[in-house]
Amino acid sequence: MAKFPEGRYTMVNASVRESYGGATRSQLLRARLFAQNAGQSVDVITFDVYPEYESERHLLAEAGLTCPGVSLLNLHEELSSETDLERFRNTDSTNIPEWFHSLSDIPFVMEYTSSGQPWRRKYDATGTNRSFFFSYLRPDGTVYATIDRRIGGTDWDRNERGTVVVRNDGSPIGFYARKSALISRWIKILGEGETDHFLIFDSKESGYLIAEENRETNQHFILLAHTPHLQPPRQWDSPPASFDWGETMKSLALWDGFVVLSEAHKNDLNLRYGDRNNIYVIPHPAVDIVPDTDSTKRDPDLALIVCRLENQKRLQDAIHAFAHVLEKRPTARLEIYGTGSKLQEWTDLVKSLNISNSVLFMGYEPRPERQYERASVFIMTSLFEAQPLSLLEALAHGCPIVSYDIKYGPAEMVRQGSNGFLSPEGNIKTLSEDILRVFSSDIATMSASSIDLARQFSVPIFLDKWCRLFESVKIQKAQRVSIISSSLEVQRVSAVGASPIAIALSNEGIGVRLRASHLRIGGRLIVTALYEGADRPAGLRVAVRIHSTEGEVQYLPNTLSELEDDNQFDLNWTIAEDDLSRLRSNASLFYEVTWNNDQRLLEIPLDAELFLNLSASNHKDLAEGAS
Missing domain, CATH: 2.60.40 (Immunoglobulin-like)
Structure with a gap:
């Protein structure tokens, strides 16, 4: 069993839902592995105002996404039930903004949870139904926090949307001009008395703002990058992929650890931002690697895709490529597992190409491992990834791979000609040829090569890399x-x-x-x-x-x-x-x-x-x- 440094371990995200995709699921997988394989309790903390987290905990547990040793905490739940709210005091009550005191003169609309419990009061600040204050309620109906939401947008910018924390008797106890400051105070409270508090952020949108706040000496801030930080063509000197990525890279020096999922991603960071000692490579782990697969159970004509049906996955290329495959191998079939907003568009494309009998949309699959062990080739045509979980799952279950050579991840999970092929990005003709090459190859040998490569991403290796990171950020703090x-x-x-x-x-x-x-x-x-x-x-x-x-x-x-x-x-x-x-x-x-x-x-x-x-x-x- 891995042995982590003594301390408190917290994973940070704006919100968590059972229905969320890869980034949230990889965070929860990491928390489970820390708990089950390193004996380390983990708190997963969130900040969203969501009154149904108790139901969400049951959904997460039923889906196997949490386990004993992993706790889901929410800031607003803590504020509504906190018995020592004085710990959130940060200013004299005379500095509470005037708008808080004026709410008694503004009518409000009461809003309720799905169970009928009063949840919050909604104040129309201007009478235009476009600008609001919200007062959030404890189970007993008293206010625990009032938030200024007159400014639009999200919570994750530098605009001041003040939050007033309120005692049970209605008197204000503290004012936080930015949500990140309130979260920073909560994180301090969570880590009080700990020699080391390791915080892993899976959300850059909130992460860089929290990193800008003053932190305690026992806190170690670690950010994990789930997407490429660059715009196309994604050269090392390309502009940031988004405003949030731009702000995150400006604050790179603030992080004790900045984790990427592939060496290629780190190489691009090194070229632009230097070979800093706070950049680490820790790929996602391959869980439940099968020791071997029976290639006779694989359908020699079956290709597989498992993904969200969204624009990023670029399935139109896979569909066009498979139409070319069918010209030379009419018995081939492509099964696509997943749901999303592009389902109808891509279904119509399949119909227009007259290949509906061979390209099938199978819907959501809660256990995709069953499909990886049936197929002879897994196809990926994404526009970008950081380290695609679906490729890792395919490796772990011995499925050969054909993937566009995109940033980042596929090049580190495909050995050309051994367990599959990397096709030049956007080249549909070569993609179709590579799919045919796998179909005509020795599938048993390719399958064994996939499993062999998956062992490089094993859970013990994954945990060892995290352990080394925690030890190094402690040492490097003084440097x-x-x-x-x-x-x-x-x-x-x-x-x-x-x-x-x-x-x-x-x-x-x-x-x-x-x-x-x-x-x-x-x-x-x-x-x-x-x-x-x-x-x-x-x-x-x-x-x-x-x-x-x-x-x-x-x-x-x-x-x-x-x-x-x-x-x-x-x-x-x-x-x-x-x-x-x-x-x-x-x-x-x-x-x-x-x-x-x-x-x-x-x-x-x-x-x-x-x-x-x-x-x-x-x-x-x-x-x-x-x-």
């Missing part, structure tokens, strides 16, 4: 830094193997054009950072890089030596002749400062003319540096 600024002044350029190939006169003097095997460039680097201890933490690393317009990154040889001033360094790097030509055409030069959990990536202030026309005064130095 955290915040880089305030960095600057580089280029002071010297010398050419190695240089010879003049042209001399020209200009108003600025004599210009000398050189051919050099490489250039040596040096300058003074100044890095200013904040850190808690008296001594500067170790871990400062500097790299010089060339960026092409196509997104390629090349690192250049460099040396770094400290000067007498403790925040100044001498940086020297070498540019080869081939790279000089690239810099003259379509590339740029950057330097990257990575210091434990923080990073800066800045273009080097080096005039490109230095590579072409060096002044006569510099030419002497260049000649002396030649060899």
Whole structure:
């Protein structure tokens, strides 16, 4: 059994429902594995105002999504039943906003739970039925919190939608201008008395706002990324995939641990945000890996898809590809398990292609493992993933795979030609050919290869990686830094193997054009950072890089030596002749400062003319540096 560090373990999400999809289910699976395989109690905490969590607990337990040792807590349930509300005091009652005191003059509408219990009072602030205050009620009918919802949108932005926490007698006890501040106080209360409180966030929307709040020294904040952080074409330098992703990446240095599900995802993060010590790779686990499968039970003509029927899954490509498959293998069948908003559209597409007898929509399947063990090929055509759970389930049950080579995940779960094939994204013709290749392959051998690969994602390996993360974030806490600024002044350029190939006169003097095997460039680097201890933490690393317009990154040889001033360094790097030509055409030069959990990536202030026309005064130095 895995042995985690002593402490409290909390998994954080805005809301949890039995009906939710992959991110919530992976969070609950993680909580169960911690409880069952590491003996570690876990609280799953939520913040939504939802009066039916008691029923939800029963649904989750019946579905096997929770287990003993996993508790589901909700902020509003806690506020409505808390006997020591004084712990939520954060301001003198004289600072309670005026709108709270004025509610007695505004009529309200009472709203009820499904069981008929009074739930909240709804105040129409402007009489337009568009702007509201809400007072939430205890079972005895008294108010425990009043929220200003006159501003639209969600709770997860920086607008101030104040919450007033209220005593049983109706008097206010505390005011929180942002919901994240109230949650931060609750998290502090939950972790009081603990040496270490490990908090795993599965929601970036709420996570980055809570991370911005002041935290306790015993708290370790860990965020798990369930989706790619980049827009198409999803190169390392593509813009953030959404506003929330942009804000999350700005706050990357605030996280004690930032967890991604694949090495490819981490590689892209490293290129843009540095190889920080707070970025970890922990894939989802493959649970219930079958030791072997009987390939004779597999239908040699059956292909399988298990997914939500939503735009992200791009099933139109799979359907068109299967139409091509049927031209060469008329006996083939595709069964699609899942529900969603695109069902009718994709059903109509199947009809229009005249393949309704061969492509079947089977609805929701609560036990997809039964289907993975029947099929001879699993197909995935998603637009993007982080680490698709369906592929992991297919691996664990020995199903060969054909998948688009998308970011992220498939490339780490498919060995080309061994347990399936990766098809170029969007290439329907190749996708259909790869499906036919699996159908005509030795399915037993491919199935065994899938199971072998699944063992790399086993539960013991998964738990060991989490244990190592918890141990490392504790150690690294004292090494955290915040880089305030960095600057580089280029002071010297010398050419190695240089010879003049042209001399020209200009108003600025004599210009000398050189051919050099490489250039040596040096300058003074100044890095200013904040850190808690008296001594500067170790871990400062500097790299010089060339960026092409196509997104390629090349690192250049460099040396770094400290000067007498403790925040100044001498940086020297070498540019080869081939790279000089690239810099003259379509590339740029950057330097990257990575210091434990923080990073800066800045273009080097080096005039490109230095590579072409060096002044006569510099030419002497260049000649002396030649060899």
